[in-house]
Amino acid sequence: MMKANNDTLISVTDLDEYGFPKHMFKFKDFGSLKAPGGVDCNQLIDLIGRVVSITEPKTIQVNSKPQRLIDFVIEDSRGSRLTITLWEEHVDSVLPYYNADLTDPLIVILQLCRARLNDDGEVRISSSYTATKILFNHECPELLNFKESMPRFFTPIGSISSSSRMIGSGSLEALSSENVTITSLKDIYDDKKVGEFWVLGEILGIESEWYFKDCKSKGCGKKLQDYTYRMYCKACDKHWPDGIIKYKVVIDVLDDDNDGHLQIYQYSVGEWCKRLFFLLTTFL
Template sequence: MYVLASDISPMNTRNALRLRTVRAYDIQERKPSPVLKPKEVVFHDQQGTFLHAHIPKEFVEKFRSTFTEGKVYGVKNFVVITNFYSFKTSPHKFMIKFNYQTVVKQLKDVIGRVVEIHAPQEKVINGKNARLIDFVIEDSDGIQLGCTVWDDHVNKVEVYYNSATEEPLLVLIQFCRARTCLKSGDIKICSSYDVTQLLFNQQTPEFMQFRESLCLEQTPMRSIVSQSSFNPGSSYTVSLKEDLQLRTLTVVYAKKEFGEFWVAARIVFIDCDGEWYYPSCRTKSCYKKLEPKKEFLYCKECDRTWGDGILRYRIKIRVVDIKGNAPFVMWDRECTELLGLSALDLKQKNSQGKDGVPAEIQALSYMPHS
């Protein structure tokens, strides 16, 4: 569901935001370089709360032309982190960080004439009672589009079901979203939580212009008793044990002590940018990354050249507990335990997956874990 920018927290990874773009800009290189730099976006929500978004360099191309200043977007599948910038574009305590699963959709309006209204239905979705109603709209060329609205929006359509409404019944759907029907592959319109607005037969220029475009021969409106084409998806539930006496992330940051600590936290994101392993120096007790030097690999620490190195695995994860959030770095054995793989498995998968990232890492990169 959509939440306000003031309500986001690192622990919550399931909600979405409805935001207007205030500023979208690229981080410029200080000198000419082909290296991609991150992209930054500043938003505000309906309450005027400003929120900063960071798009890492490996995802810049995906979102380079997505944002237009002044337009409204729905954003989901992001990570909430502490606003770590020294120069802050937002006074918000947190900021959001994009990843390869982040979805951004521009929220648009759709207008049409209602030609079918199906009976309201009640369903149990992820253990909760929900109501929906299907209806079909048609444009002035006779092209039809299916629509489904949920919960509080159902009453706005239900009043026209089996009613003696004088035709034509025109509707303007604001802030809706498009989705593909799994069975037929057709595109349909769905309500988008509380942000969607349904307006019927208004005396505005949009309605007047559409009414004038209608032809004399129109498809008669009808009420239908049938099942919805909606197919609910699955959910993922995670619980944390509360009876363990462990140090919190906030205490770790506050005390700034060096040592070994147990922290009970939830993994909300695996921040793998494609470099999840590297060749390290073969000298005993030296784990420095080897750099290419002609046809060999070079260790700056030992000042030695090697034909090849020892592969080390390094995955950065973002974790949260009740009050704090932090990046953790996992090495070698911990990486294999996280993924349920042996070191040999990881070596065999070093060329698989999106952008060189193993499929297991991609699958876990937005799934919460205890």
């Protein structure tokens, strides 16, 4: 043990006391961070998790100066996830794994990172200047224990970019593009992100109700209700002899982890049929 006194003199002594910490890391549980009051912005913490997805690195302006950053998501053995943001020199440690074709799980140890609570209540983790250390697949007892606690099956790492996750809705040819990243329904539900995604799954069935009638009021577009001999819009409080037909197809989809509903809305019969034909001939 090294001790420094007020005169900046340092003394070194042997310490054989029982219970002296021998471990290198003190990992924080994901659940405790997400619990009310679980985030202390003034405390540096250690985390371990499997990398689920990596977002394309980018540069932003902070106080009129360019700053590099990269986001990625990690998952614990129970499936709970956290989003990590690394800044500046730490970005280079993640770049070799972005768009890499990895068959084995990529496990990361984050030492001395900082947790913050966003305005929407989401817990975000970030690097803390040069204090943070990032270790990928670092051989240590903690990593071996984490591997043993992991589920047997897991999804591969997703490399997310603006071109791969936000595909124009009219470009059906994008499915054959190398830029397309296929995600899972679980990732969409857990991340609660809005956008356009490709999901590879099995079509279980197509629901029978395939059209309904919309309100004719400009800017309304609500579904009309049958009311005696006329149609009624509850939102506008108006009656219509008829409405605008809007075609809808609801497809039940099952992937490896979750099932969900895929809904397609079209005003044009031809466009609706074309998209349905594309789905059936592609995925069935």
